[in-house]
Amino acid sequence: MTRLLIENATIVTLDDDGTIYPGAAILIEEGVIAAIGPGAALATADERMDAGGGVVMPGLYNAHTHAAMTFARGYAEDLPLDRWFNERIWRLESALTPEMVYWGTLAAIVEMVRGGVVGFADHYFHMDQVVRAVTESGMRANLAWAVFGSPAEEEVGITIPLTVEFVRRTQGAAGGRLTASLGPHSPYQCPDSFLARTAAVAVREGMGIHIHASETAEQVRQSIATFDMSPIELLSHRGLFETHTILAHAIHANDWDLDTLATKDVNVVQCPSTHLRYGMGVTRVPDMLARGVNVALGTDGAGSSAALNLWRELRLAVLTQRQAHEDATLLGGAVPLRMAAPNGARALGFWKAGTLAPGYAADLIVVDTMATHFQPVHDVVAALIWCTEPADVRNVMVAGRWLMRDRALLTVNEGEVMAGFRGALETMLGRPLSQFREYTGKPVNQA
């Protein structure tokens, strides 16, 4: 049994009391935090690490992404959502290969680990490849195989029974670092009856759901015109909130929607870079938090956000609200860090992670605060929120295992990943493209 002691650190726990321990230590045993605080320094340990006066805090959780879409970074710029999908992204994805998903995900993992991300909720295709990438890299993840529920779903070779099988074999894999959800795409892309069928299966099998909804005002208008219900109301009525649900976006929500989200285990994920880049609107985050909704942060795919940088997302989450409401007090204190860490871990379904406390998973990062852009540190929480860049993250640990130490990646070979990534991208770009799906923003017509 190895006991690792990290000492000489400012420990930002992100617990409910906002406890911060200056000049303290943290003891890790069997992948779990065994002790924390000034007294922990007295513990006997097999290995000691000097944090050099840096910050030890929970790692960040990217609660909504399409990790493999690193291949689409910069591929579709300056387009409204409908043209972005129809003219660029869904055409490119018609040439997607399992190899692209594997190498694209590993490239995303390199970027995320370097930026202090310890876990992610992924929603994509060929998800067995993502299992491979997560297992090899040592990351934590909640994986959902995206399904559209249309006859064209064979194009990605997946159906409800197959995704149920995927969730069964993935839950608890990789030593408990993996879990999985069902992944119906959205109420604007999946037939109404398919959503209800998915919800029934999820409840019967005790499985979670990961879905997109309410991304634009037009989607809401179309939903009301068709069903006389907002997209969130529709999802609620079809039973999708009767289980643990990751709900990406939820930008245009009315009071009824918010009250409903607050009474269910629905975890709303904000992706501010994407929302801002596509002019999608301002989510009612302060109203959600006031009602007790768990709000987490995601980067969405690199095809829409360009970067898998959660520090940027947490800053933009605050700036969006303050600008929209002309109120400099919104999302103050540690709220942005809480959205990125404890709220993110909870959204992924890892209840004993995201906070540094005894009994919690040793998913942590060491942030170097000595860089010029970081100094002086009058208020460590504010400094972390406003000054941290991915390159300030020095060490990353998931479940007690170092994935990065002194900025060196220990579980993946970055050179090999980039070579594999370039090879898979070349193959994909050489394949013929087709328009196999269409975005209209309208609910799918059901015969």
Ligand SMILES: [Zn+2]
């Ligand atoms: Zn998305």
